[in-house]
Amino acid sequence: MASVRLVNISRRFPDGSLALSNVSLEVEDREVVTILGPSGCGKSTLLRIIAGLDHPTGGEVWINGRPAAGIPPRSRDVAMVFQSYALYPHMNCYQNLALNLVLKKVPREEIDRRVRETAEMLEIGDLLDKKPRELSGGQRQRIALGRALIRNPQVFLFDEPLSNLDALLRERVRHELKQLFARIQATVIYVTHDQVEATTLADRTVVLDRGVIQQAGTPETLYRMPANTFVASFIGSPAMNLIDARLEAGKLRIGERQIDTGLDASGIFRIGVRPEAIRIADGMPAKVALVENLGARFLIEARVDGVPLMVLADERPAADSLQLQIDPKDIHVFDKESGKNIRSALDSRRIHP
Amino acid sequence: MRKARGIVRNLQQAGWYLPAGILLFLVFVYPVLRTLVLSFLHVNLESGFQPVFAGLSNFGRLVSDTRFYRSMQATLVFVSVSVLLEFVLGLALALALEQLKRSGRFFRTLLLIPWTLPTAIIAILWMWFFNDQYGAVNDLLLRLNVIEAPVAWLAQPRSAMAAIILADVWKAFPFVLIVLVAGIQAIPREMYEALEIDGGTYWHKFRYVTLPHLLPFIFVAVIFRIIQAFAVFDLVFVLTGGGPGGKTETISVYSYYTFLRYMDFGYGSALVLVLAGLLALIGWTLYTLLLRHYEPGR
Numbered sequence: 001m002a003s004v005r006l007v008n009i010s011r012r013f014p015d016g017s018l019a020l021s022n023v024s025l026e027v028e029d030r031e032v033v034t035i036l037g038p039s040g041c042g043k044s045t046l047l048r049i050i051a052g053l054d055h056p057t058g059g060e061v062w063i064n065g066r067p068a069a070g071i072p073p074r075s076r077d078v079a080m081v082f083q084s085y086a087l088y089p090h091m092n093c094y095q096n097l098a099l100n101l102v103l104k105k106v107p108r109e110e111i112d113r114r115v116r117e118t119a120e121m122l123e124i125g126d127l128l129d130k131k132p133r134e135l136s137g138g139q140r141q142r143i144a145l146g147r148a149l150i151r152n153p154q155v156f157l158f159d160e161p162l163s164n165l166d167a168l169l170r171e172r173v174r175h176e177l178k179q180l181f182a183r184i185q186a187t188v189i190y191v192t193h194d195q196v197e198a199t200t201l202a203d204r205t206v207v208l209d210r211g212v213i214q215q216a217g218t219p220e221t222l223y224r225m226p227a228n229t230f231v232a233s234f235i236g237s238p239a240m241n242l243i244d245a246r247l248e249a250g251k252l253r254i255g256e257r258q259i260d261t262g263l264d265a266s267g268i269f270r271i272g273v274r275p276e277a278i279r280i281a282d283g284m285p286a287k288v289a290l291v292e293n294l295g296a297r298f299l300i301e302a303r304v305d306g307v308p309l310m311v312l313a314d315e316r317p318a319a320d321s322l323q324l325q326i327d328p329k330d331i332h333v334f335d336k337e338s339g340k341n342i343r344s345a346l347d348s349r350r351i352h353p
Numbered sequence: 354m355r356k357a358r359g360i361v362r363n364l365q366q367a368g369w370y371l372p373a374g375i376l377l378f379l380v381f382v383y384p385v386l387r388t389l390v391l392s393f394l395h396v397n398l399e400s401g402f403q404p405v406f407a408g409l410s411n412f413g414r415l416v417s418d419t420r421f422y423r424s425m426q427a428t429l430v431f432v433s434v435s436v437l438l439e440f441v442l443g444l445a446l447a448l449a450l451e452q453l454k455r456s457g458r459f460f461r462t463l464l465l466i467p468w469t470l471p472t473a474i475i476a477i478l479w480m481w482f483f484n485d486q487y488g489a490v491n492d493l494l495l496r497l498n499v500i501e502a503p504v505a506w507l508a509q510p511r512s513a514m515a516a517i518i519l520a521d522v523w524k525a526f527p528f529v530l531i532v533l534v535a536g537i538q539a540i541p542r543e544m545y546e547a548l549e550i551d552g553g554t555y556w557h558k559f560r561y562v563t564l565p566h567l568l569p570f571i572f573v574a575v576i577f578r579i580i581q582a583f584a585v586f587d588l589v590f591v592l593t594g595g596g597p598g599g600k601t602e603t604i605s606v607y608s609y610y611t612f613l614r615y616m617d618f619g620y621g622s623a624l625v626l627v628l629a630g631l632l633a634l635i636g637w638t639l640y641t642l643l644l645r646h647y648e649p650g651r
Contacts, residue, residue: 053546074552086547090565099561100551147551 002064002077002154002187003029004050010058011045011211019045020056020211027155032181032188036198036234037208043191046208047157050189052076064154076155079148083160085140087132093143094128097150118150138169145177149184158190162197170197177201195235199223207231229339232272232332238299241278241309244336245271252331255305257284261328263346270339272332275299275312283325288317391622398616411623421624423599424607430514431589431603432582435521439578440571442522443529448563450530451537461534468527476591479520483507483592510600513593517601520588525581529574536570537563572643576636583632604628 004027011020019042027033035043048054050061052073061068063076087096094115101111119125122142132140141161148156161177162170178201181188192198198205199219206216207230215227219235226232232240245252246268252259286302286309293316300311302324311324333343392412395405415421446464450457467475482489485505494500506512544562553561586605589595595602595610602610604624611621 048546051546051550053549073546073550076550078550080547080550082543082547084541084543086541086543088544088561088565090568091561099548103552103557147547151551 003027003031003062004064004155004187004189005062006046006050006059007062008059009046009049009056009061011042011049011054012057018211020049023059023208023211023213025206025213025216027187027189030185030187032186032190032201032203033206034190034192034198034202034204035206035208036192036195038234039193041208042211043193043208044159047080047159047189047191050155051078051080051157077153078155078157079151079153080157080159081144081148081161083163085132085144085164087140087143087147089132092129092131093124093135093146096132096143097128097146100147100151114150118146121149122146137165138173141165141173145180154187156186156188156190158188158192160192161190162192162194174200195237199235205235207234209234225341225344226272226332227341229270229272229334232334232341236274238275238310238312240272240274240332242270242272242334243307243309244268245307247333254284254309255307257304259284259326259328259331261331261333263333263343265333265342265346268336269342270334270336272334273309273326273330275310277326277330278309278311279325279327280311280313280317280322281325283323286322286324288320288322291316388622388625391618392626394619396618397620402616402618407619411620412627414620415623415627420599420602420607421604424602424604427514427601428583428585428603428605431518431521431585431601432579435518435525436575436578436582438518438522439526439529440575442526443533443574444567444571446526447530447533447537448559450534461531464530465527467524468531470524472524472587473591475520475524476588479516479523480507480592483516507593508597510597513597513601517585517589517592520592521582521585524588525578529578532570532574533567536567540566569643572639576639579635579639580632583628583635 004025006023006025009020009023010018012018023042023046025033035046037043045054049056050063050068052068052071063071063078068076088099091099097115097118098111101114106114115128116125119128122145124139124142124146127135127139127143132143135143141164144161162173165173174197181201190197190201199222202219204216205219205222207214207222209230215222215231217225222231222235226235226240229242233242243254245254247253247261247263247265249266250261250263252261252271284304286304288300289303289308290301292299292301298313298316300313300317300322302309302311302322304324309324331343332341333346334340335342393407393409395407395411396402450461453460481487483506485491485503485508488503488506490506491500491503495503504512506516540562544566545558548558548562584605585603586609589601589603589606590609593601595606605628608621608624608628611617611624
């Protein structure tokens with residue numbers, strides 16, 4: 001296994017668009033890092049650059065302490081699982097798994113042993129004689145996974161491997177992947193647009209938007225201390241409430257109401273509060289505009305003097321109106337222009353503790 | 354009442370099919386049936402063009418007709434060599450064009466031009482190329498000192514056949530090319546990337562990705578070319594007329610002569626039917642092979 005280091009990676013496409021801008025990232029040995037972002041954020045390009053399928057227009061890739069520039073994909077000792085699985089349609093699953101070893105001229109007996117081993121690990125032994133088109137989506141996904149595993153590479157690269165599965169299957173495979181990562185102790189870089197995948201699988205998650213790293217950290221850090229409004233709205237479901245509101249000497253105004261944040265700040269800010277951080281208890285009176293049943297819980301669209309706030313509640317509200325309570329420590333404060341989270345900066349100069 | 358309305362609707366629907374149906378009947382069904390009937394009759398100068406029932410004697414005559422065998426041999430040589438060359442050239446250029454990105458599209462269009470021209474015109478063009486006195490081929494070879502005296506290319510069996518094949522390849526390989534280019538473009542890029550990461554070289558990419566993906570396209574292109582090449586007429590008729598000494602006379606040229614020079618409609622029909630049967634057999638064989646290769650559980 002190995003580490004991957006990206007230093008100021010930039011990628012400008014021939015049409016002039018900038019896919020990646022100064023991306024620096026260090027992936028430790030045996031670390032599972034997920035790269036999360038909306039489509040077109042550059043996450044797949046980043047993965048392809050690590051694999052050697054694409055080349056940065058600036059910056060350096062280091063794999064296991066060695067610069068990767070000029071090293072072709074086949075010599076980088078990385079394995080990649082594609083969103084479309086990219087299985088060879090005319091070969092059966094055995095041949096699909098074995099091809100890499102065949103190309104490397106590994107002896108026949110060893111190929112056979114490793115195919116059987118991999119098949120056993122993924123429980124695909126009964127599929128080996130079948131061709132990809134005879135398999136279901138989930139089975140194809142396993143073969144694609146097996147094709148990467150059999151190589152025992154330095155680094156595993158995953159490009160949205162679960163996107164083509166239906167919701168139920170995705171959850172199951174995600175769970176199995178998590179177990180697999182723990183078992184094989186591999187260095188994994190996993191690209192996804194699904195925040196649940198990104199946070200459940202990862203030791204560390206990197207949020208990418210428009211080719212720029214917005215924040216990198218453990219899933220807990222991203223959830224508790226989002227660096228900016230993009231991360232705040234991308235991580236967490238249902239999404240964080242983001243409203244423009246005025247702070248007057250630390251007092252947050254929502255409609256006609258006030259919450260004393262104790263922060264030394266005045267002016268208009270973008271305020272963020274997670275729906276699950278708002279409690280239904282004596283406090284600000286609000287009207288119920290809409291209730292969505294999520295199964296275990298209820299998502300309530302409440303209005304405080306016309307200001308909409310999404311609230312996650314355990315029970316369906318009994319009446320058309322309710323009272324909401326927000327703990328000042330759960331309030332995120334973002335700069336209105338840059339979108340940066342300035343809560344911690346404000347915390348360091350509080351008026352009163 | 355409801356039933357009557359249903360009948361009216363059915364009649365209406367039938368009405369929409371009528372124009373196409375009449376056309377198909379006149380240009381397809383009727384000629385086929387007429388040919389079938391004719392093949393069992395003697396209709397020729399001898400019979401004074403009065404139909405006389407012939408039974409299977411037209412087909413019997415085929416069996417001992419050396420000219421039929423010779424024309425069949427010429428046809429097979431023409432079909433196999435020209436379709437093989439068209440396939441090789443089409444595939445090679447399709448792969449080459451794929452390597453060029455922007456300019457590939459330009460060359461593709463340029464290469465397609467011969468395919469769009471009428472065969473008769475192409476035949477006249479090549480006839481002049483190969484003309485012994487004024488032809489460009491002789492002129493070029495004389496200047497290069499490859500030959501010492503002008504050669505009558507179309508008057509010698511081997512060179513005449515080669516000339517016909519050359520003209521056909523020139524006209525028809527763009528068809529193979531364009532079908533294969535379409536096939537290559539339909540291959541997902543990820544397949545190549547997966548192989549690249551797996552350690553595949555350029556040859557491996559062709560062997561494990563391009564060729565397997567292209568097979569159905571190759572089959573389609575080759576079947577079309579075989580069928581068209583079997584029926585080759587205008588090229589041979591204009592370039593050599595089947596000569597010298599009938600050495601380039603293909604089965605379609607022979608049946609043309611039988612119909613319109615010897616006015617033997619019964620025997621001509623038998624010739625045409627045998628050709629059609631042969632084509633159906635080849636098409637069916639190739640199609641079954643293709644299905645066996647591609648359909649699961651077959």
